[in-house]
Amino acid sequence: MSVSTSKKYKSDLEIANKSTMKHISQIAESLQLTEEDYDLYGKYKAKVSLNVLDNLKEQQDGKLILVTAINPTSAGEGKSTVTVGLGDALKQLGEKAVIAMREPSLGPVMGIKGGACGGGYAQVLPMDDINLHFTGDLHAITTANNALAAIIDNHIHQGNALNIDQRRIVWKRVVDLNDRALRKVIIGLGGPVQGVPREDGFDITVASEIMAILCLATSLEDLKKRLARIVIGYTYDKQPVTVANLEVEGALALLLKDAICPNLVQTIEHTPAFVHGGPFANIAHGCNSVLATKMALKLGDYVVTEAGFGADLGAEKFLHIKSRSAELKPDAVVIVATIRALKMHGGVAKNELAEENLNALRAGFENLQKHCENISEFGLPFVVALNRFVTDSDAEIALFDELCKQYDIAYELTEVWEKGGEGGLALAKKLISVIEENDLQFRYLYDLEDSVETKIINIAQKIYGAMGVDFSTKVKRQLQEIEKHGWSNLPVCMAKTQYSLSDDPSKLGKPENFMITVRELKPCIGAGFIVALTGDVMTMPGLPKSPAALKMDINEKGEAIGLF
């Protein structure tokens, strides 16, 4: 093994703190941005003005590389780390590379995860700031979301001119924290002066439709239009009530005027990285903002971006929702896989993943195969990135190599956690040649004109490999309502477990002979998609028994402790 164990145990924060950042104005300069183009947020963060997109309208776009993965284990497979390392590797090859990734939510940071900026020597910096308040985007979204909620309850309290049925309000409040006690609440108690009592609940901020909107908006004007279209609930005669009816799309857009501008930071190796927007991958589309991706494409020759969860969810939604709405097309896809996760798909228990198990690896490989087939279905070239872990045995790596050759799957080993960009050079070279040689034709797997039902069936059969879809009685009724309200032409946003190709997290590998059950639809008219819920979707996580917050601290120099 080339990987030293001692180094493995240095924390991400320690590595980050030992890195030397350049002033962000130098990073901006490397992208030919002028001082007028951005606002500094301290010395290492900047918000780039949307004017840059106007100014570079005529500029040709760079090549877009989408990083996705097989169905992950609960710890994740290092998709963000590969995204960062690949950007660094492209830069090491002399290419003008720009990274476009999601920004973390504070809830998970203080709960289990501790941080979400890549890992090891493939991180975006300053990781402490990015993991905490960053440039305030999530706070702005929280505020806009909750201002709307306050306006709704105030509207009802002040006489309810719009005839809103308080039992049918679908707009929930949010906090950017894991706070299970807020999942189901009753508000407005205390008598007539305190408002109208009703059932309510809080989601985590990244699950807010406003986050999805911010990430899909193509301009400030488009943002305001999407905000205006949000359906907050229904009247007593079941007609949708929108933000436009409440006349606050202007106020909400004003609250988001800075949040909409992409955040520029750098990797440990000083590669420019846009870290902007982070909608929940389960209830929304799970990709960074369209504006950041578009800006990166104008400023870089190669743009590396990622989508949430595995390719069945993340890549599918990236392609059908984000790409379609923003008219983007990836030039190549990276599918991140690990020996550990493949063994898990082959039946190994979580606590035995460190042991060599060739049979399990062979059995679990079909999960990767299915994702490769899916990406090919979209007409996109791909390279598998085998993200190496200390526990991977040489025999396992050899078997993986053999299987890839057998099924004609292009792959490269990556060791970006350990080595930064250098650990991703082979992957970067392979991608460049794959992009140059590509003669495939990108296609969607469903048309917007298809019925919502057909769209869901298409995704379930073509991507998940399901036999078909069971729609609940509620969904059948909802499909009629969606038709009636004229929302049928929207894309579908699948909400499904990330751990399986099916809707049952215990079905690993490549499940067969299964049905997908859609139990509810959730129209997100502002974001511009219909969420199809399969199984229970958690929109407000809880804290574990010993939250990461207990280890978080600040030393006398003002440096963060306990982020990892």
Add this chain to the structure above:
Amino acid sequence: MSVSTSKKYKSDLEIANKSTMKHISQIAESLQLTEEDYDLYGKYKAKVSLNVLDNLKEQQDGKLILVTAINPTSAGEGKSTVTVGLGDALKQLGEKAVIAMREPSLGPVMGIKGGACGGGYAQVLPMDDINLHFTGDLHAITTANNALAAIIDNHIHQGNALNIDQRRIVWKRVVDLNDRALRKVIIGLGGPVQGVPREDGFDITVASEIMAILCLATSLEDLKKRLARIVIGYTYDKQPVTVANLEVEGALALLLKDAICPNLVQTIEHTPAFVHGGPFANIAHGCNSVLATKMALKLGDYVVTEAGFGADLGAEKFLHIKSRSAELKPDAVVIVATIRALKMHGGVAKNELAEENLNALRAGFENLQKHCENISEFGLPFVVALNRFVTDSDAEIALFDELCKQYDIAYELTEVWEKGGEGGLALAKKLISVIEENDLQFRYLYDLEDSVETKIINIAQKIYGAMGVDFSTKVKRQLQEIEKHGWSNLPVCMAKTQYSLSDDPSKLGKPENFMITVRELKPCIGAGFIVALTGDVMTMPGLPKSPAALKMDINEKGEAIGLF
């Protein structure tokens, strides 16, 4: 009348938008700050590092001028406007002036007020940013406050090792919005997996004890110590449970690491202004941060600061809480008065204030007199600033002049709304001479060693002019508990209506023969004071029928609309 009516009706935002700001680095330079001393937040805002205080430890402090007021009308009397205009005037006189004032809360901005950065030609800029998210301080406080709440409920959910009585949790959640429906809620519903059901409520962020702590902390270390001392509730055997018991003071301090750094902005006339911290004046002490005031004193020869509400609340708490804890001493006090408010104290109805009424002015004048006596009691020199309005008649101004002469009260007319610093030159000159000639001895009106009861009685009798204090049965019991827990040596933070010297908002002028009723005490051990509640105190405002948010918008250039 020298005041042109047409100009009066230009909105604050219009005036602000027509002003030319300097880059904030130029303002910082004018204070001899180097680039290492601050972080930019865009081109017109900066956060100044606390290292500056260390570096300037040996530097002599400038002169501190405290701006307070008579009991206000509901519209306010222009205290912030006078604070800004006085700073500008001192600068026009060639003095090195620095302003230190509070930052606005978004709730009132979106509710009734629309903005809170001074007014007219005496404003701090960029008023749109300051009124919206500014540098994120309030969002950081909201997050820290609610992270603590989530940790508390999670602790109980995970087995309640600390034996917290969920009926006796005093730590509430907050939002920086006016949201009456959140005043009284039930959380934790939905069965055992969703947490433990209990009654709860939300306050507005500025009412959070964390805001008071941030404003009283003298260093990052002191901040962490105060956070650790917060009492979040009581055990089943009625012992206090603190943040230290929950072991999250480090995480909370980490979340506040940027919020604790003072924000530097500028006035329309480019006078440096620290706008930092804004605790509710009713439930807390209502002053900007100690750190910003101290920093201003190191950087300026004259520092103009303000305290919330009238002098009976704001100045009293500034002097007994902020000054005492931070070892500050004002060199002079400005008492802002208006003809309108004095007429109201003399019995004129709110809708008739525009009409000349000399008898009412004469009758209401005693409200001003009482505040002047109070400031003298503290051993502080003062100047009354008569803040001129278009509706003030020449006869009224003449009568005011006559009354001031009769009672030997120093005053100057100010027209800073209309004229900026020029409208405050006379006041500035008078203050400089008053400070130079001052031979008074500053004193507190109670000692920390006094019992809590005695402290309250002292304030009620000496400041309010009450005959005495009625303590409710609950308070009598609480006084014993406070004694038992060893909290008796803390100062008292009075929570009382701002509209009257008494605890009855309808008693205007200078009420006599009245008692103050204290109905409840609220120990804020982290902030370091015992709140004494007289009457109902609103800690979560509601929105009006037609909230300011309905007029807020953003134009195609990205400029704010509807802030005023």
